[in-house]
Amino acid sequence: MKKKGILIGSIFICFLLLSGKKTATPYQTDRILEKVAAVYEANFNKFQGEVDVLVDQADKTTSLNEFENLKAQVRKTRLAYKGIEFIFDYYQTFYAGTYINGAPLPKVNEHFKAGSVIEPCGLQALDEAVFDEPSKENLQHIKVLANGLKERVDFISKTHLPIHLKSSQIIECLRSGLVRIFTLGLTGYDTPGSVNAMEESYVSWQSMETTFLHFGTAVSPNAKSEFKTIKDLFEKGKTILNANTDFNDFDRLGFLKEVVNPLYARLLDFQNLSNIKLEPFKKHAQNYESKNLFDGDFLDTDFYSELVYLPLDNPKTIQLGKLLFQDPQLSDGNKMSCLSCHSPNKGFTDGLPKSKSNQVGVFTARNSPTLINANYSTRYFWDMRAFDIEKQVTHVIDNDLEFNTDFEAIIDKLNRNSNYLKLFKEAYGGIGKQDINQRSISNAIAAYVNTLKSFNSPFDQYVRNETNEYPENAKRGFNLFMGKGACGSCHFAPMFNGTIPPFYLESESEVLGITQGFDSINPKLDTDLGRIANGLNGEKQPYFKNSFKTVSVRNIALTAPYMHNGLFDTLEDVLEFYNLGGGAGMGLEVENQTLSDAPLNLSEQEIKDIIAFMESLTDTSGFTANMN
Known part of the structure; x- marks a missing residue:
């Protein structure tokens, strides 16, 4: 019996060899990981060495004439x-964004340092500082930044190295790296002083290519064709980046369609063909099973609603939420x-500068933002006071100028309605003591809002090669929006909102210097304090x-007027405000x-072109037709 088993096993192995179904052995895979780790650690040491040189140079600089050397x-x-x-950013995401290369x-x-303000630091702060006006004060600031960077790099190296890699995580590093280059590198976000975006993107790209090529030492026959395609795409991207060094003239749309999206998809195909199991290092909002940066499933709303009462994809709760969304019984009177x-x-807004209240002739303090794609965020409301979509419901119900009621009163109303009793039992029966409660009401509305997703605009169809x-x-x-216009x-x-790539773990707010009226000659700063007054103790910071929250520009053609105070009636006015440099650019403190x-x-034609792009982000096909 034993001999028979050995014979069958031998025949099976021969069959695999003859059929070409080879896969990398554990030994070969280990060797690949070891090589990648060794190159990475050498590059990390090189970076650490350059930081040491920077500190030494900054500390020895005494003359303002030496600023060019510091640059x-x-x-x-x-x-x-x-x-x-x-x-590094994949494995040390929050440390990298806080201390090494954050805004x-x-x-x-x-x-x-929970609750404490962390002053600007790291490589972006240095990039900005060395391109500021040379002065003794600025020189001292650069010395502080350089020494701070050294301290943090030296600290993290002790726990970060040696690094232990897995094949799937390397591929995720590469794919998220593509997202980083396209969204943060080529937009100039990463280089606020030098705008050295093209060279830095090229270096990142080259390093990613080198890392991927290590897989070439043990490619399974199934993945050989895919490996060559990826190799060619990396080479094509490198050629394009090397040949186009002008920030304003770079064709970002062509680069996205011809290189970034195909490479993003092919890397996933290579992973699957190589039988490399998906083993994420951390939970990210980026869905690594998606194939295109503009697929509807590129980001996972489940990430932003992880702690909800019930998952938001339940058809029964969605239908109930839609009914509640339209029901005035949720408000006082x-x-x-x-x-x-x-x-x-109106793109799930109301078309008013500031939303109407429950009192005739009285309006709320702010403009009504769209609910389309609202769930792709870690914070809600203009002042970002709510941390999830369920809590947003509570704020509306409590507000004196909005629903002006409480959950106890709403629950009492709904309990007297036989249809609601039936629907809540079907959706939430057995979860809590009462089917109709604060969390089930909030969850149902959140589930409906979560369906308001918009990813089928003319732009999306074009970059997915559907047209x-x-x-x-x-x-x-688009090229202006992602480049010269700095949008x-x-x-x-x-998403074209303020949720930060490449992992989309945090949402940003911005200080734009919004005025009370669009008067560029005698501007007056709007009196709304925004986020500092949102009631959260940790955010009472100067x-x-x-x-105010950076909202999405998707469906912006439907959501006028714009800004938290409804200041601008047209997109032309919005672009002109940015073109002037916001409130500060108009002379305000x-x-x-x-x-x-x-x-x-921006020229008049460039402003028109940016608006044409933003208007091409319009898509309400998935939900306006069946509201009734």
């Missing part, structure tokens, strides 16, 4: 970091429903004064304005 060393240090960033802004980070401020015909038709002015507009450095692709006060120098 050159900051550039070298940043380029060294770009060689490791796609792996040069103060922040309160729940992961480090049955005067208002969610539809009152979120009309499907060849797309207006030339919109193509130019994409706050409204991040693919840099959150006049700070705006504390901590995050928008650059430098004019964008």
Whole structure:
């Protein structure tokens, strides 16, 4: 019996060899991982060495004439970091974003120094500082930044190295690296002072290519063709980046369609053909089973609703939520429903500068934002006071000018309705003591809002290669939006909102210097304090004064007027405001304005092109037809 088993096993192995169904042995896979880890650790040490040189140079600099040397060393240090960033950021996401290469802004980070303000630091802060006006004060600031960077790099190296990699995680590093290059590198987000986006993107790309090629030492026959295609795409991308060094003229749309999206998809195919099991290092909002940056499932709303009462994809709760969304019984005196401020015909807004209240002739403090794609965020409301979509419902119900009631009164009403009793029992029966309760009501409405997803606009169809038709002015507009216009450095692709790539774990707010009326000659700053006054103790920080959530520009053609106070009636006015450099650019004293006060120098035609692109993001096909 034993001999028979050995014989069958031998025949099976011979069959596999003859049929070409080879896979990398554990030994071969280990060797690949060891090589990648060794190269990465060498590159990390190179980066650490460049940081040491920067500190030494900064500490020895005494003359303002030596600023050019500091610029050159900051550039070298940043380029060294770009060689490791796609792996380092994947494994050390929050540390990287807080201390190594986060936006040069103060922040309160729940992961480090909870409740304390962390002043701007890291490579972006250095990039900005060395391109500021040379002065003794600025030189001292650069020394502090450089020494702080060294301290943090030295600290993390002790726990981060040696690094232990898995094949699937390397591929995820590569795929998220593509997203980073396209959304943060090529937009200029990463280089606020130098705008050295093209060179840095090239270095990142080259390092990612080198890493992937290590898989070539043990490619299974099934994946050989895919490996070659990916190799060719990396080479094509490198050629394009190397040949196009002008930031404003780079064809980002062509690069997305011809290289980034195909490569993103092919890497997943290679992973599947190589039988590399999906083993994420951490939970990200990015869905690594998606094939295109603009697929409807590229981001997973389950990530943003992880702690809800019941998962938001339940058909029974969605149908119930839709009914509640339209029902004025949820308000005091049955005067208002969610539809009152979120009309499907107006992109789920109300078309007013500030939303109407439950009192005739009285309006609320702010404009009604769209609910389309609202769930792709970690914070809600203009002042970001709510942390999930269920809690947003509570704020509306409690507000004196909105529903002006409480859950106890609503529960009493719904319990007297036989249809609601039936529907809540079907959806929530047996979960709690009572089927109709605060959380089930909030959850049902959140489940309905979660269905308001919009990913089938003319732009989406074009970049997914579902159509060849797309207006030339919109193509130019996308390139301007993602480049010269700097729109994409706050409204991040693919949602074009403030949720930050490449992992989409946090949502941003911005200080734009919004005025009370659009008067560029005698402007007056709007008096709404925004995020600093949202009631959250941790956000009573000066840099959150006049700070408001960065909302999506998808379906923006339907959602006028714009901004938290409904200041602008047209997109032309919005673009002109940005073109002037916001409130600070118009001469106002705006504390901590995050928008650059430098004019964008957009021509009239360029503004029209950007608007053409934004209007091509319109899509309500999935939910307006069946509201009734």
